[in-house]
Every structure is written in structure tokens, then in C-alpha cells.
Amino acid sequence: MSALRMPRVATVQFKPWKTKGWGRVAFLVVTSVLMLVPMYLLVVSAFKSQQDILAHPFSLSPDQLTTEYLRKAATNPDFNILKGYAVTILFVVSVNVLSVALAGPVSYVIARRSERRYRMLLLLFVAGTFIPSQVLVIPVVYTLKFLGLMGTIPGFVLFETTLTLPFSIFLYAGYIMTIPASLDEAAAVDGAGKHRVFWSIVFPLMKPAVVTMVILNTFSVWNDFVNPQIILGPGSGLYTVTTGVYAAVSQYSTDYTVVFPTLLLAVAPLLVVFVLLQRHVISGLTAGATKG
Amino acid sequence: MVGPALALFVVMLVVPVGLSLYLSLTDWDGYSANPAFVGLKNYVNLTHSAEAIRAGWVTLLIAAVGTVLLSVFGLGFALLVNGASRLNAFFRIVLFYPHVLSALVVGFLWSAVLGTSGVVNGWLTSKGAEVLPFLSDPKWALASLIAVLVWAGFGVNVVLYLAGLQTVSKDLLEAARIDGATTRQTFFNVTLPALAPVVTVNLVLSLVTLLKTYDLVVSLTGGGPAGSTQTAAYLILWDSFHNNALGFGSAQSVVLMVITAGLALTVARLRARADQGVQA
Amino acid sequence: MARSARKPGRKLGLLTSVVILVGAAGCGGGFSDDKGAAGDSTGEVRMLVNITPNLTKSYWEGLVKPFEDANPGVDVKIEAPTGSGVKDTLPQLLAAGNAPDVVETLMADKVLAPQMLDLTDQAWTKDTPLVEQASLDGKVYTVGVGQQAQSLVFYNKDAFAKAGISAPPKDLDELTAAMGKLKAAGYLPLQTAGDYVTGLQLLQLSDPSIATKHPDWYQQINSKQAKVGETMLPLLERYQSWIKNGYVDKNALGLKDVGAQTNFLSGKAGMYVMGSWFVRTADDAKPTFDLGVFAAPTEKGQPSPGPQGVTMAAPYMVLKSTKQRDLSVKLVQWLVTDKTAVQSQLAQDGNFRKGYTEKLSPLGKQVQDILDQAPKQVAQGEGYGANTLPQGFNGEWNKAVQSLYTGKSAKDVAARIDSWMGSKS
Numbered sequence: 001m002s003a004l005r006m007p008r009v010a011t012v013q014f015k016p017w018k019t020k021g022w023g024r025v026a027f028l029v030v031t032s033v034l035m036l037v038p039m040y041l042l043v044v045s046a047f048k049s050q051q052d053i054l055a056h057p058f059s060l061s062p063d064q065l066t067t068e069y070l071r072k073a074a075t076n077p078d079f080n081i082l083k084g085y086a087v088t089i090l091f092v093v094s095v096n097v098l099s100v101a102l103a104g105p106v107s108y109v110i111a112r113r114s115e116r117r118y119r120m121l122l123l124l125f126v127a128g129t130f131i132p133s134q135v136l137v138i139p140v141v142y143t144l145k146f147l148g149l150m151g152t153i154p155g156f157v158l159f160e161t162t163l164t165l166p167f168s169i170f171l172y173a174g175y176i177m178t179i180p181a182s183l184d185e186a187a188a189v190d191g192a193g194k195h196r197v198f199w200s201i202v203f204p205l206m207k208p209a210v211v212t213m214v215i216l217n218t219f220s221v222w223n224d225f226v227n228p229q230i231i232l233g234p235g236s237g238l239y240t241v242t243t244g245v246y247a248a249v250s251q252y253s254t255d256y257t258v259v260f261p262t263l264l265l266a267v268a269p270l271l272v273v274f275v276l277l278q279r280h281v282i283s284g285l286t287a288g289a290t291k292g
Numbered sequence: 293m294v295g296p297a298l299a300l301f302v303v304m305l306v307v308p309v310g311l312s313l314y315l316s317l318t319d320w321d322g323y324s325a326n327p328a329f330v331g332l333k334n335y336v337n338l339t340h341s342a343e344a345i346r347a348g349w350v351t352l353l354i355a356a357v358g359t360v361l362l363s364v365f366g367l368g369f370a371l372l373v374n375g376a377s378r379l380n381a382f383f384r385i386v387l388f389y390p391h392v393l394s395a396l397v398v399g400f401l402w403s404a405v406l407g408t409s410g411v412v413n414g415w416l417t418s419k420g421a422e423v424l425p426f427l428s429d430p431k432w433a434l435a436s437l438i439a440v441l442v443w444a445g446f447g448v449n450v451v452l453y454l455a456g457l458q459t460v461s462k463d464l465l466e467a468a469r470i471d472g473a474t475t476r477q478t479f480f481n482v483t484l485p486a487l488a489p490v491v492t493v494n495l496v497l498s499l500v501t502l503l504k505t506y507d508l509v510v511s512l513t514g515g516g517p518a519g520s521t522q523t524a525a526y527l528i529l530w531d532s533f534h535n536n537a538l539g540f541g542s543a544q545s546v547v548l549m550v551i552t553a554g555l556a557l558t559v560a561r562l563r564a565r566a567d568q569g570v571q572a
Numbered sequence: 573m574a575r576s577a578r579k580p581g582r583k584l585g586l587l588t589s590v591v592i593l594v595g596a597a598g599c600g601g602g603f604s605d606d607k608g609a610a611g612d613s614t615g616e617v618r619m620l621v622n623i624t625p626n627l628t629k630s631y632w633e634g635l636v637k638p639f640e641d642a643n644p645g646v647d648v649k650i651e652a653p654t655g656s657g658v659k660d661t662l663p664q665l666l667a668a669g670n671a672p673d674v675v676e677t678l679m680a681d682k683v684l685a686p687q688m689l690d691l692t693d694q695a696w697t698k699d700t701p702l703v704e705q706a707s708l709d710g711k712v713y714t715v716g717v718g719q720q721a722q723s724l725v726f727y728n729k730d731a732f733a734k735a736g737i738s739a740p741p742k743d744l745d746e747l748t749a750a751m752g753k754l755k756a757a758g759y760l761p762l763q764t765a766g767d768y769v770t771g772l773q774l775l776q777l778s779d780p781s782i783a784t785k786h787p788d789w790y791q792q793i794n795s796k797q798a799k800v801g802e803t804m805l806p807l808l809e810r811y812q813s814w815i816k817n818g819y820v821d822k823n824a825l826g827l828k829d830v831g832a833q834t835n836f837l838s839g840k841a842g843m844y845v846m847g848s849w850f851v852r853t854a855d856d857a858k859p860t861f862d863l864g865v866f867a868a869p870t871e872k873g874q875p876s877p878g879p880q881g882v883t884m885a886a887p888y889m890v891l892k893s894t895k896q897r898d899l900s901v902k903l904v905q906w907l908v909t910d911k912t913a914v915q916s917q918l919a920q921d922g923n924f925r926k927g928y929t930e931k932l933s934p935l936g937k938q939v940q941d942i943l944d945q946a947p948k949q950v951a952q953g954e955g956y957g958a959n960t961l962p963q964g965f966n967g968e969w970n971k972a973v974q975s976l977y978t979g980k981s982a983k984d985v986a987a988r989i990d991s992w993m994g995s996k997s
Contacts (some may be wrong), residue, residue, distance in 0.1 A: 170493055
């Protein structure tokens with residue numbers, strides 16, 4: 001009976017049989033093309049004039065290309081790109097650490113206890129995602145003002161962390177439910193308290209879920225444009241990469257000679273980081289720490 | 293263990309929602325110092341508003357179709373790119389990267405591809421064919437919106453399912469293989485049941501995310517043609533800021549929240565039995 | 573299945589927080605709490621502006637530099653909107669206590685006026701364009717740089733020649749006939765688009781004939797003596813016939829404004845209805861064909877040319893909550909009266925003003941002539957000052973007109989807009 005519930009080990013799901021191997025790769029290649037078309041557009045357009053972008057979006061004629069707009073976007077005097085990256089990284093790290101520290105224990109409790117009120121608690125947290133964030137902006141502003149947290153880093157980090165809680169808790173709870181409770185019980189028998197059981201036994205087994213959430217949270221904090229602008233405000237002198245580069249345009253601008261190079265600058269580092277992170281993600285997702 | 297997260301959550305999210313609830317009972321225009329209390333007038337107006345009702349149906353359609361597609365593609369591709377090879381890593385990045393772009397960028401890029409004078413139609417007209425009304429016909433526009441939403445979002449589901457696939461017991465899979473089970477049998481009898489909680493997570497989160505669709509509507513269709521792709525969130529923001537009717541907009545938010553809660557709860561309830569089968 | 577009660581403590585805590593907040597919001601001075609101040613003679617002045625392809629951030633910064641140079645120690649900070657435009661962003665900033673000192677783009681209406689500074693006693697406002705038309709109950713809140721002509725039809729002269737049209741149409745029947753000729757010659761007769769363009773173009777086209785037939789149109793609508801849909805019905809029916817005859821692209825709704833402009837400027841369409849800001853875009857694009865412009869025609873039998881729809885270019889307002897009142901007023905005064913600043917803004921966005929005609933391009937001069945020859949200048953759509961329709965009219969009208977493309981009849985559209993207007997009273 002315990003054979004059915006052994007700790008997970010990563011594995012290749014199906015052995016890629018010789019005949020299916022190429023079919024699968026071919027299908028994925030076709031899919032990749034479909035996926036990458038807009039990316040191609042994005043990169044190519046960063047080097048074109050407005051008319052060229054509109055009239056010939058796909059063309060790639062070297063004589064029409066220019067680095068002028070990209071250079072202009074990169075050397076915006078209002079915006080020190082290095083400082084922007086530093087600030088953004090600070091926020092990303094703080095939010096991720098706080099999010100795991102808060103969401104982890106709650107998810108553990110929810111996953112392990114079957115009483116009704118813990119289902120309700122989960123629903124309450126998930127309910128946090130039910131309203132679009134743009135709709136919440138003004139009420140949140142008044143709330144933060146009331147608490148004296150408007151325009152402060154702690155206020156911003158706390159709010160962004162709150163936004164990550166619903167998704168995190170939901171995912172972690174679901175994940176923990178697949179980790180056998182027998183492990184907890186064994187540790188508890190050895191005299192470990194709830195906190196110890198969670199952090200030293202369960203948490204290490206949650207790596208794939210945690211890695212997933214860190215990736216998703218990083219992107220949402222990085223790309224968040226409205227909240228830093230409104231909460232931190234122009235007066236604070238702090239800007240993230242996106243608010244900094246977007247300061248030159250509104251998000252909805254139709255001046256594509258500014259939008260595309262700007263976007264490329266804002267997005268490229270994320271992509272690079274993601275590609276690099278992929279190496280760790282691979283080991284995190286597929287190696288899966290084994291315990292016991 | 294529950295305390296800190298709950299406290300933060302209540303203060304930062306529940307309270308603003310409460311404020312939103314209060315605003316829905318006023319006729320606030322977003323500016324004046326003292327909004328007047330009007331009771332349930334906004335909600336009554338909502339029931340008469342053909343625009344709001346249509347936006348509601350559009351949103352529900354997007355959420356229903358999108359949720360299914362996201363999980364089908366999410367799980368399907370997760371199965372295809374599971375494994376530690378370099379090739380798989382590359383494909384994973386390709387499938388996921390749209391999530392890195394903001395919805396506004398995605399919308400613009402796809403409107404450049406699908407628009408009346410976009411790439412696809414440009415090619416079609418150069419071959420003498422008729423223009424396809426991807427963004428100019430109401431039904432097509434809605435389909436395009438859903439398609440782009442799925443394109444941009446399924447990478448997240450792939451990642452979630454990938455994480456979930458790691459929890460499927462290798463021994464069980466081995467046992468099935470030894471028993472001579474086909475791929476399909478293994479999938480439906482071993483993998484899928486083991487993935488039950490992950491499926492629930494995906495369904496609920498996709499549902500809730502899609503019910504909030506806003507940014508892509510702005511950049512891909514502008515709510516058009518003729519307002520036929522306006523979602524609930526889009527209309528809420530439009531009424532709140534362009535029509536200076538924040539009270540009315542708040543009432544719509546509250547209704548959206550209640551409907552979302554109802555749907556999420558229903559889905560979770562329906563999945564409860566499958567999830568329990570997995571618990572140790 | 574009944575839900576069992578949550579832990580009483582939690583529920584109580586929730587309730588308490590909500591009550592506290594509502595109490596604080598309700599009692600503590602309401603939703604606006606900033607009182608303004610006169611401020612110093614140096615320091616920062618924040619201006620929220622709309623960023624467009626013509627009016628880029630670096631343009632704005634260059635525009636205000638002479639003001640900064642003339643006032644040492646003063647820094648004018650240009651801010652772009654966080655929402656989809658200034659209109660979305662301003663309430664958020666006000667709520668956050670981060671409102672700018674000066675705001676551009678918006679004009680005072682009964683919602684905004686209480687937040688804005690009353691400039692009536694400032695003598696320099698007297699000669700600014702459209703200042704009286706934009707005033708509310710005799711009070712001046714908004715001042716602008718120039719005028720935008722709205723009811724203009726830009727046309728491809730070469731296409732007209734090829735289609736055998738000898739002179740620009742003087743009335744709407746001639747316009748429809750011209751479209752037929754253009755179609756026969758292989759052009760798209762009228763370039764339309766989705767986005768906000770659909771409704772706007774019809775409003776622009778309608779100004780001359782509506783204003784001639786109903787000189788007090790706004791007053792009649794607001795006093796319920798006439799209905800919007802009913803008065804617009806003839807034009808809506810005409811537009812519907814254009815769709816049916818293929819004079820406009822039935823897939824036009826899939827185009828954004830920039831796409832439509834590109835299409836027209838590349839010579840594929842015969843005509844494009846747009847406001848005078850298009851002059852700047854057209855001049856920059858240097859089309860390969862001969863580009864002209866004529867005033868939107870009136871109905872057959874009405875005098876021609878008819879009244880011209882006119883709106884204020886670059887409206888500015890000062891926020892009541894500003895802590896730098898004196899500097900802000902000084903900045904706005906400079907922006908709308910300083911010759912160099914005015915000239916720059918007019919040229920950058922293709923706008924017009926009495927006494928500033930020397931630097932106009934040939935196309936610009938044609939528009940100036942149209943403005944000069946118009947017997948009257950009238951407001952358009954949501955309007956301004958004493959001539960307004962309920963907030964949101966432009967958006968609703970746009971959606972309604974778009975439904976002509978998706979199968980609704982002109983009567984449906986008229987009924988729809990009238991029903992919306994009815995719900996707003």
C-alpha cells in the first residue's frame with residue numbers, strides 16, 4: 001500500500017519511441033513558429049520607422065533598418081536604466097521572499113486540515129483574484145493612505161505581496177495535497193513542531209511549485225506598471241524598469257517608434273533571465289528532491 | 293501560521309473591496325468630495341443595461357471556452373515537453389514567453405497580424421482572395437480574442453502541469469508499463485487521476501483570470517466592433533473613468549466578483565471528489 | 573448545502589476593518605482632502621499631458637524649456653498618463669494625493685470644474701481662442717492654444733482627376749455621387765476605420781448640415797425638444813447606403829486610426845474625413861499624390877460652405893489642489909500667450925489661431941481658408957461649455973455607428989442612441 005505513495009522522483013514521462021520522436025519534434029517546431037511570429041514582429045519593429053512598421057510589418061530590408069530609435073529609448077535622460085533594474089530587482093526579491101514566507105505556512109495548514117472553515121479560508125484567499133486590479137486601484141489608494149503607507153517602499157512591497165498570495169496559496173495547497181501526510185506524521189512523532197515540520201520536511205518537497213511561483217511572481221512584479229506609478233508616485237524618485245521606460249510614453253501609445261524599442265528594452269532582460277533560470281528550473285522541476 | 297498572511301490579505305485586499313462595495317451604493321464620479329448615497333440604484337440600472345448584460349455574456353463565453361482550451365493545450369504540451377533534454381528546454385521557453393510580454397503588446401502585435409490591413413489579409417489580397425474579418429466581424433473578433441488569450445496564456449498552464457507531472461509516481465508508471473498498458477491507458481488511468489488537484493488549480497485559476505480580461509481587449513479589439521467584444525472588466529473601467537460613473541462601475545465590479553466567486557466555488561465543488569482521491 | 577459560520581473572530585475583524593475604513597472615508601473630510609496654496613516663485617511644476625505621435629515627451633520638454641530658462645529655479649516636469657489617457661489617470665492621481673499642478677487635454681465640465689482653479693479674473697485669458705465658448709456659467713476654467721477644425725474632408729486630387737470629378741462636392745448628394753465615381757475608378761471612396769474613428773467621422777461630417785438645420789441643436793436636445801437619433805437619421809441612412817454600395821470598406825472596423833491614415837496616405841483611398849491635426853501627419857508623410865482638403869458638405873439646398881465644427885487645441889487647466897498656484901498659472905499663461913510657445917504648439921499638432929498664419933504649410937493654409945470662410949463655428953459631440961451632451965456620448969455614438977457595419981439599420985442606431993440619452997437624464 002505504501003508502494004502507491006512513494007515520494008516523487010522525476011522522470012521522463014514517456015519514453016520517446018523512435019517512430020513518435022520525429023513527429024513530436026515536428027509538431028513542436030510548427031507550434032514554435034506560430035508562437036514566435038509576434039516576437040519576430042516585436043524585435044524587427046524596434047528598428048523601423050513608424051510608416052515602415054505600419055506598411056510593411058514583416059519586412060526585413062537591411063537598408064530600411066535603423067538603430068536610431070533603440071538608441072533614443074536606451075539613453076533617455078530621465079531614466080537611469082541601471083538604477084531602474086536595481087530597484088526592480090529589489091522589489092522582485094522582497095516580494096518573492098515575503099510571499100513564500102507567508103503563503104507557505106497557510107497553504108500547509110489548508111492542505112492538511114479538512115475542516116470546513118479551511119475550505120472557506122482557501123476560498124477567501126482565492127477570492128482575492130476576483131476583481132481586476134485596475135478596478136481596485138482607487139480603493140487601494142485610499143486604504144494605503146489611511147494606513148500611512150502611500151508612497152513608501154514597504155507599502156508597495158506589502159501590496160504586491162498581497163497580490164501574489166491567492167495564486168500562491170492555491171497552488172501550494174494543491175501541491176502539498178499530493179505530498180503524503182505520512183511524512184509529517186513521522187516527523188511529528190519525533191517531536192517536531194508544526195513550523196519545523198513544514199519548513200524542514202514539506203517545503204523542500206515543494207520546490208517545483210515554489211520555483212513556478214517565483215517565476216510567475218517575478219514577471220508580474222516586473223511588468224506591473226500601474227501600481228508602482230500610483231503607489232510610489234512621481235514624487236518618490238523611485239522607478240522600476242517598466243515605469244521608467246514607459247515614462248516616455250503612456251502604455252497605450254501609438255507612437256510605435258517609441259513603443260517597440262522601449263518594450264524590447266523592458267522585456268529583453270526578463271527573457272534573458274528566464275532563459276538562464278530555465279537551467280535551474282529544469283533541475284528544480286525534473287530532479288525533484290527526494291526525501292527519506 | 294495562518295495569521296500573518298490572513299492579516300495582510302484582509303487589510304490590503306478585503307478592505308479595498310469593502311470600500312468598493314460602499315462606492316457601489318453611491319453615485320460617485322471619481323472627483324467630488326462627498327459622493328451621495330443612492331442605495332441600490334446602480335444595481336437596478338445594471339439589470340436594465342443591455343450593454344452590461346451583453347458584456348457579461350461575452351465574459352462568460354470567453355471564460356468557459358478559454359478555460360477548457362488553456363487546460364487542453366497546457367496539459368497536452370506539458371506532456372510533449374516533459375523531460376530534461378535541451379530541446380525540451382527550448383520549447384518550454386517558446387511556449388511560455390508570451391506571458392513575459394504585457395497583454396498590451398500582445399494585442400498590438402496580433403492586431404498587426406490579423407487586422408484588416410494586417411499581415412494575413414495583406415497576403416490574402418495579394419493573392420486576390422477576400423479579406424478575412426478577424427477583427428471587423430463581431431463573431432470573428434470574439435473568436436480572435438479567445439484565440440489570442442489562449443496563445444498568450446497557455447504557457448502558464450504548461451508550467452503548472454509540468455510541475456504537477458513531477459508528482460506522478462514513477463513506480464506506478466513503471467507498473468503500468470510492465471502490465472502492458474498503452475500510452476492512452478496509462479494517461480487516463482494513472483497520470484490524469486494523479487494530476488487531479490493540479491487540474492483543479494488550473495481550471496479555477498484560468499477561469500478567474502479570464503473573467504478579468506481587460507488589457508487584451510483594449511489593445512486587440514478596442515471593445516469593438518460595435519462594442520461586441522467588451523468584457524465586464526472593460527466596461528467597468530469604461531464606465532468608471534470615461535463616463536465618470538465610478539459608483540456604477542463599482543456596482544459592476546461587485547457583481548463580477550460575486551459571479552466569479554460562484555463559478556469558482558462551483559468548479560471547486562465539482563472537482564472535490566476527484567481531488568480527494570489523490571490525498572494520502 | 574449550508575455554509576457553516578467562519579470563526580466568529582475573523583468575521584468580526586473583517587467587519588470592523590470595513591466599518592473603520594468607511595467611517596474614515598466618510599467622515600474624514602470626504603474623498604478630496606488637498607487644499608491648494610499659492611506656492612513659491614521657484615520649484616517644481618508638474619504637468620500631466622497626453623502623449624501622441626505628434627506630441628512626444630521630448631517635444632513637451634523642449635516646449636517648456638524657454639519658460640524654465642526665463643524663470644531660473646523653476647523645473648517643469650512633464651508627466652505621461654498611467655492609464656489609457658489623461659482622462660483615466662487624473663482621478664487616480666487625485667485619489668492618491670499625487671495630482672499634478674497643471675493638466676492638459678481635458679476641458680472643464682460640471683464634474684471637473686469643482687477641482688479646477690477659476691481663472692475668470694485673469695485678464696490674459698480674454699484673447700485666448702474659444703475661451704467664452706468653453707466657459708461654464710460665465711466662469712473660465714479652461715484656456716487653450718488654438719482651434720482644431722473638425723469638419724474636413726481630405727482628398728486625393730489625383731484620384732479625383734482620374735475619376736472625372738472636376739470640383740470638390742458642395743453638398744452631400746454630390747459627395748455620394750463622387751464616391752460612386754471613385755469606386756468606378758478603382759479607389760476606396762471613403763477611408764473609415766474602427767477604434768474611435770467611426771463615430772468621430774460621422775460627427776465631423778454632420779456638423780455643417782445639423783448646425784444649419786438646427787442652430788440651437790444642443791439646447792434643443794437638452795430641453796428634449798429634439799432627439800439626437802432623430803436629427804441624425806438622414807445622415808445615418810446615408811452612411812448605411814455607403815456601406816451597402818461598398819463606398820466604405822465593410823471590414824474597416826478591423827483598422828485602427830494609424831492603419832487608416834497609412835492606407836489613405838498610400839493612395840488607396842479617395843477621401844478621408846478627419847480633423848485638422850491630420851495636416852501635420854500628412855505633411856510629415858509626404859504622400860506621393862496631390863493632397864487637398866475641402867469643408868464637409870451640407871445638405872442639398874442649404875448654404876455652402878456650412879458651419880465648421882471646431883474644438884479647442886491643447887486645453888489647459890490648473891488644479892485647485894496645487895501647492896504652486898502662482899507658478900502654475902504663470903506657466904499656463906505663458907503656454908497660451910507667448911508667441912513662440914504658441915507657434916510651436918500650433919505647428920506641432922496642426923492647429924490654428926488668428927494671427928498665426930505665416931508658418932502654415934500649403935495644406936494648412938487651405939484649412940485656414942476653410943475656417944475663415946465658415947459662417948459659424950460650432951461645438952461637436954460631447955461639446956464644451958454651454959453646449960454639451962452627457963459624458964460618454966462620444967463613446968456610445970461610436971459604438972452605435974459601428975453597429976451599422978455589423979448589420980443594424982440606421983433606425984436601430986438612432987433608437988439606440990436615443991435610448992442611451994434617455995437613460996442619462
